[in-house]
Amino acid sequence: MNKIVIIHDDSCNGCSRCVDMCPKKILYIEEGVRKCRVTDENQCDRLGGCEGVCPNKAIRITQN
Numbered sequence: 001m002n003k004i005v006i007i008h009d010d011s012c013n014g015c016s017r018c019v020d021m022c023p024k025k026i027l028y029i030e031e032g033v034r035k036c037r038v039t040d041e042n043q044c045d046r047l048g049g050c051e052g053v054c055p056n057k058a059i060r061i062t063q064n
């Protein structure tokens, strides 16, 4: 389970907005299920840009 980038599959509709805006290019859409996934979350800048563009609040960044 991810510890930094938390994705709620039930809310994610696979719209790719977070993927398109992520400056670190660590987000992608898993084909078939059409859900957001993260490659190397340790590269995350934790600035929350993805949270800001997600229409469903399906992605969250932990700050601890």
Ligand code: SF4
Pocket (backbone or CB within 6 Å): 005, 021, 022, 023, 024, 025, 026, 027, 043, 044, 045, 046, 047, 048, 049, 050, 051, 061
């Ligand atoms: S917080 Fe920034 S770097 Fe981290 S996944 Fe979201 S958009 Fe990408």
Ligand code: SF4
Pocket (backbone or CB within 6 Å): 007, 011, 012, 013, 014, 015, 016, 017, 018, 019, 035, 036, 053, 054, 055, 056, 057, 058, 059
């Ligand atoms: S912006 Fe939200 S709903 Fe769209 S792919 Fe990303 S996490 Fe899923």
